[in-house]
Amino acid sequence: MLDIVRQDTDENPSGADRVFTFFRDRLLSGELKAGDRLLGERELALTLGVSRPVLREALRSLAMLGLLDIRHGRGAYVRSADASVLGQALTLCLAPEPNILDDVLQARIAIECQAIRLACLRASERDLQAIAALLDTLVDSLNDPETGGGADYAFHLAIVRASGSSALMKIYEAISPLLMRSHVERRRDTFREPAITSGLVEAHRQVFLALAQRDPDEAERRLRAHFAIGDELRRKNLISTYQGQGKAS
Amino acid sequence: MLDIVRQDTDENPSGADRVFTFFRDRLLSGELKAGDRLLGERELALTLGVSRPVLREALRSLAMLGLLDIRHGRGAYVRSADASVLGQALTLCLAPEPNILDDVLQARIAIECQAIRLACLRASERDLQAIAALLDTLVDSLNDPETGGGADYAFHLAIVRASGSSALMKIYEAISPLLMRSHVERRRDTFREPAITSGLVEAHRQVFLALAQRDPDEAERRLRAHFAIGDELRRKNLISTYQGQGKAS
């Protein structure tokens, strides 16, 4: 006997679902491009055979995904999805997890290590010069945690960019806002400690040299060593935090 | 003279935006949990002080992000965001790029190499036994591309799981549907070539041995060697494809 299974809601898509799919497909195929302006809601609803509130449901969903920019009084414009939608999705996925930042750091290490390997093979001379300039900026801003943190991030971002991989770049950009604080805070914690600062600078320099020599294994090794310095700092911070508590009690 | 700047729309959030934020914040904070059922639309709209279509705009947006499951006649239920929303976001981000699959493979390599390093440090004995069993399954299904492809994927997924990193796991799960075809197709291309098949099996075995010996550098090296076999296959396929065309013309 044939089992009568419940119809999945996808078999009878709602009006809003149909409109959403209509636009998403055209966005994915490139038929609709960033900057394109959609017809007005009233005309569009008529054309697509739905009521205006139903159309608005679909358009609002697309807007929340960063695919449309809806402007009051002006119209709805197509946007290209950027890394922020990916970052939002990642935040939503990881929200229930404890120690998100430490875990996201693992993803950052993963992306950067693969990126620097690819960069050793693919980076142009211009890429290398840009990264060298950012290394200089990093050195020049040792006494300014905000600028230094920004230069630190830019140095790493330029390496990922030099990989020539959009996937790696998008994921990195999605992750970075979550981790941006750590760049700046580490600078705040360390910029008055010359031994640590020079160690960090030297680590960055070694990373760049291995990249410039286009040695993937060495570049990854140096990059991992650079991250290990951060691990050491976090451990020392934990120790001093708990010793501080011991004294208080 | 004070320049009169245009008010950003974020300063005057629309009703739907406010409702969306209301729910997203409660989902992120854990105040709303998977399985929770929302009040009915009419009551909810009254409670939040918006009309029903406005509420529906917000709820629909949350549903499209995978955060709600709206059931006709039954109500709206909270879902926890899973990797599919991340995968959708990634697809949207990368849609304009050429050679998406090759590029996403780089992200896969990045994730797996970091994951296996972590797994060397963190995997339980149970993890290792599960991975060993999946290696056996992989070996046993050499003559069946579908099962073999699935076993291949499961082997790799178990390694990522053994890393104990949610971020790596979520990204890997987001990426995998895009790459699932390559697991199965490679099996189709190779399962009748014993030299290649035994090479693949040996590569997987070496990966597992390094992991069981908890040697992060060796495990990563073996894993990269395993991926290099895939590179070689893809290159040979390209050569034979173009040689085939040469004969036709």
Place this chain on the structure above:
DNA sequence: CTGTCTAAAGTGGTCAGACCACGGACTGAC
């Protein structure tokens, strides 16, 4: 002719009320 101001038109944002479609619970008949 040019610049300014105002009104109208076009656009999105919202509301209220009515009706349709689905799912589940309850009741009555067999």
Place this chain on the structure above:
DNA sequence: GTCAGTCCGTGGTCTGACCACTTTAGACAG
């Protein structure tokens, strides 16, 4: 106890009206 029908609560959709913002066109003054 089972089955069918009805009712209720829920989501899905539509229509029409009105509000808020932006742009355009026309009138008027210098």
